[in-house]
Amino acid sequence: MKRGAGLFAIALLASVTLDPGPAYASENDAVRVWNERAAITLVNGPAAATPGVQFTPPVAFIHIAMVQGAVYDAVNAIKGGHDPYLDGLKAPTSASKGAAASTAAHDVLIGLVNQAPLTATLTAAVKTAIKARLDAEYASSLAEIPAGDAKANGIKVGAAAAAAMLANRAGDGRFGAPGFPFPASPGPGQWRPNPVNDPNAWVRNVRPFTLPSSDYFQTSGPPLPLTSAQYTAEFNEVKAKGRATGSTRTAAETSLAQFTGGHPVPMLYTAMRQVAADKGLTITQQARFHAMTAMTAADSLINCFAEKGRWGFWRPTSAIQLADTDGNDATEPDTGWTSLLPLPPYADEPSGANCVFSGFLNSAKAFFGSDAAEFDLVSPGVGPGTGSTRHYSRFTDVIPDIIDARVFGGLHFRTADVHGALLGQSVAGYVDANFFNCRNAGQCKQEGRE
Structure with a gap:
């Protein structure tokens, strides 16, 4: 069902309700837990007590969208009832949503850590440590979910959702070549680097997740x-x-x-x-x-x-x-x-x-x-x-x-x-x-x- 919306209109939705779920924590809390872990991984600095890749806000939001999109597709493929973001995923309705969400988030985050450009502080050794921490957190999440077909099927659809997201975003303009800074001019009213031009100016050329083009709305x-x-x-x-x-x-x-x-x-x-x-x-x-x-x-x-x-x-x-x-x-x-x-x-x-x-x-x-x-x-x-x-x-x-x-x-x-x-x-x-x-x-x- 499509809900019409004007340029600034926000369609109203019915109130959401709580459905009872299994008692084990990861089946109920995996989305919450891995949303927090994603934020830590993408925002924390390499020297933090829990190291991260330290993306600036625009870069971090682009990447957390990849994580949450994969989590959504994995969980929705089980019994979500809504249009998927990326088509093609199928899972038994009995599959573990906790295992699906944990796997999707973990696998996308591992992919993003691998893609993060090396810097003086984000060294290969730091990236290895971040991935080891994510692996340990993932193992802990899965350990809370009883073994069986539900768990196995959840892991399978979560891995498929992560792989689909990473493949979909390949070549999307992220980490673009540094030869495309913001245009600068010394004239009146014109922006000029003060003191530098943003090394993440490539954000403006990234393929959007939902909009038809990066300049779809204009002020x-x-x-x-x-x-x-x-x-x-x-x-x-x-x-x-x-x-x-x-x-x-x-x-x-x-x-x-x-x-x-x-x-x-x-x-x-x-x-x-x-x-x-x-x-x-x-x-x-x-x-x-x-x-x-x-x-x-x-x-x-x-x-x-x-x-x-x-x-x-x-x-x-x-x-x-x-x-x-x-x-x-x-x-x-x-x-x-x-x-x-x-x-x-x-x-x-x-x-x-x-x-x-x-x-x-x-x-x-x-x-x-x-x-x-x-x-x-x-x-x-x-x-x-x-x-x-x-x-x-x-x-x-x-x-x-x-x-x-x-x-x-x-x-x-x-x-x-x-x-x-x-x-x-x-x-x-x-x-x-x-x-x-x-x-x-x-x-x-x-x-x-x-």
């Missing part, structure tokens, strides 16, 4: 011309609020800005694992929930980076330091101006943080058919003493905070934040309308899965 662009009243107002807002020292920010605004400095993968998924538990999602529902939010987040960032490359608009730091070149008498230069938050190595329009938070959380709203959810977002901040926890009662209540925070942090003009949020919402609507749809409306409605 209306930055506040132009540079002499316009809107640009002038946004320039003066971020100049006053976003500077590292001597700003007009309140203490609360500074805390909000620093809150968004944490890596969004652990921030969002720690919260969503709790939401899934609080709402009583079955293992099948968890698999679909995490796949839907992960692919929406990944495609929001891919599309966002394509738009950054298209617009190439300068960041507030460049704009403020070089305001004597913008032709606007109402903007005063400050050659020593710096942002509160560290400056990312890519253009302003649209905001990547807003693309991904909006896409992810609007997707969560679509899954549940309701904006209501109680959860905490926990951030380490951007330095000692800057960590914080913020509680929310609705998924989309986070979005206005992220819009404000990136202005208060000095990273974006407000238009870039608003456009990022709208782009993410658009991607969430597209995924909800076109993917993970119920194959039997009557059955899904009866089981609370519509």
Whole structure:
């Protein structure tokens, strides 16, 4: 059943319900456990107590989407009732969903660790240690599931789902050649490396998981011309609020800005694992929930980076330091101006943080058919003493905070934040309308899965 959605519309779904499952932990908890292990593996640094490959947020979201997509296909092939992401998988309805989810996640993660480029810290020895840890965790998960045909069949479909995902994403543009940085120009209004060009600029050329093309949704662009009243107002807002020292920010605004400095993968998924538990999602529902939010987040960032490359608009730091070149008498230069938050190595329009938070959380709203959810977002901040926890009662209540925070942090003009949020919402609507749809409306409605 397809659910229609306009550009920014999010279709409402029926409430999900809890189905009783076996008592052993891995059969119920494998999706949750391996979502956490995926985040650790993809985000932690090589020198962390539990080492990981330390992907930046856009790269990490692309790869966790691969993990969650394979987990979804493996579990859904058993008795999920929804359209698969990749066709072709079959499994007996008696197969162990826990074994399927654990195997799919483990095998994709091993493949991703193998693919991760070597660096000065991510050495071959560190990669070997990460894989050994994943193997041990996988053995522990399987040990909790009784031996027999159900377990064997779960392992089989999980391995097939992982292999299919890795094959599908081969040659998709990930880790593209370094010869394709973001376009840079020294002219007024144009982005220029400050100080470097993003080595992960290839994200904008990655084949999306769900969208027809990486530039499928397009924003209306930055506040132009540079002499316009809107640009002038946004320039003066971020100049006053976003500077590292001597700003007009309140203490609360500074805390909000620093809150968004944490890596969004652990921030969002720690919260969503709790939401899934609080709402009583079955293992099948968890698999679909995490796949839907992960692919929406990944495609929001891919599309966002394509738009950054298209617009190439300068960041507030460049704009403020070089305001004597913008032709606007109402903007005063400050050659020593710096942002509160560290400056990312890519253009302003649209905001990547807003693309991904909006896409992810609007997707969560679509899954549940309701904006209501109680959860905490926990951030380490951007330095000692800057960590914080913020509680929310609705998924989309986070979005206005992220819009404000990136202005208060000095990273974006407000238009870039608003456009990022709208782009993410658009991607969430597209995924909800076109993917993970119920194959039997009557059955899904009866089981609370519509």
